[in-house]
Amino acid sequence: MKKTVILITIFLSIAMYGCTPSGGSEATGNSNGAENEKKNKPTLTLGVTPWTSTVPPTEIVKIVLKDMGYKVEDTEADLGVTMAGLSKGDVDIFMDYWDPQHKPYLDEFSDSIEVVSTSYDDAARGIAVPKYMEDVNDVGDLKGIEDTVNNEVLAISESDPTVKEIPKLIDIYNLDMEMINSSEAAMLSAAKSKIEKEEPVVLFGWRPHSMFNLLDIKLLTNKKAPEVLTPSSIHVLAHKELKENAPEAYEFLSNWSIPIDDIEDMIIKIDNGEDPEEIAQEWIDDNQDKIDEMKNSK
Structure with missing residues (x-):
């Protein structure tokens, strides 16, 4: 009888040990690891200017970053305030920087703002x-x-x-x-x-x-002065510490691009009353292979 009790006690101890965190059940360990990794990711703030062109790429990136485990916020302001926010780190990402016309702002804050990628070129x-x-x-x-x-x-x-x-x-x-x-x-x-x-x-x-x-x-064409009002290229900007603080987000954004025609189609739908987040999700669904490639280009 004593031997039976001892054996039962041993078996119960082993079972309880396997269920504890220190026992290291693989499923529990993976779950806690994923949860901890998500908790350790920073909250990212995207700057939003009051331009129709800013909305589609910002909405797409917000959804993708959330799926990657980041908490995402946005803050709306004019360009000057947005660029100042980027320089201080109050804003982490801005999806709608136009070159050459916004270059004076970038020159002012070049020590703390980085051009991460090109969204599209030839914006007339x-x-x-x-x-x-x-x-x-x-x-x-x-x-x-x-x-x-x-x-x-x-x-x-x-x-x-x-x-x-x-x-x-x-x-x-x-x-x-x-x-x-x-x-x-x-x-x-x-x-x-x-x-x-x-x-x-x-x-x-x-x-x-x-x-x-x-x-x-x-x-209208501009044959006499083609150097004035030249086409723009649109870029993604980030605060200089984004690469260190959110490397996965930085990797995704460094590979970001989108056709100008897709942006314009989404703008038209949003102007017609469709929900921006739903339009962004629709684009993601239609371009999931491209999104995956941008997230995992290494």
Whole structure:
């Protein structure tokens, strides 16, 4: 009887030891390891500027980073505040840096901000008019008809570096026009009001944007001064410590790219009232192989 009791006690001790963390059950160890790894990953903050082009890539990256185990937040502000936040580490990632027009900001904070990758190239920008202005195809064609458009070029906020080249273009072509600044929404609303009545109007246009679909406009050529309002390339920026603090996120972002046509298609859907997160998830589902490659390129 004593031998039986002793044997039972031994067996129970072994079973209990195998269930404890120190006993190292493989399943428990793996589960705790994965949980600890997730807990050790930092919260990442993405900067969001009030531009339609910022939303699709930001939403995609938020979903992917969450799937990778990171907690993700975003903070909305204008470009200057976003860049300052990146320089201080208050913002970790910004998905919509435009070169060359935003370069002055990068030059100011180059010691603490890194260009991680290129999202897409050849984002055209310039002076735009409705397609029904058939005789106006180059900026020079506006000479002599400035009064038909109230001597105005409608543009976005004067604080945006990209519009600083518009007065240069006006001077180069000696046009009797001035730049009228407002928000992106106000500019598009004013242009739409004119276009609905098929009146002449001149505005600042750029890709990727839904304005070409919404307003049926065209960008004018710029034969006399091609060095002004050149196409942009769009990049991902990160605070300099992202590589050390979140190496997996950094690896993914360093391989990030997306076609400009895909960005524009998503912008149009979002402008039509579709949910940005659902649009982003749809793109991920359609491009999962590409996402996996960007995450595991080593």
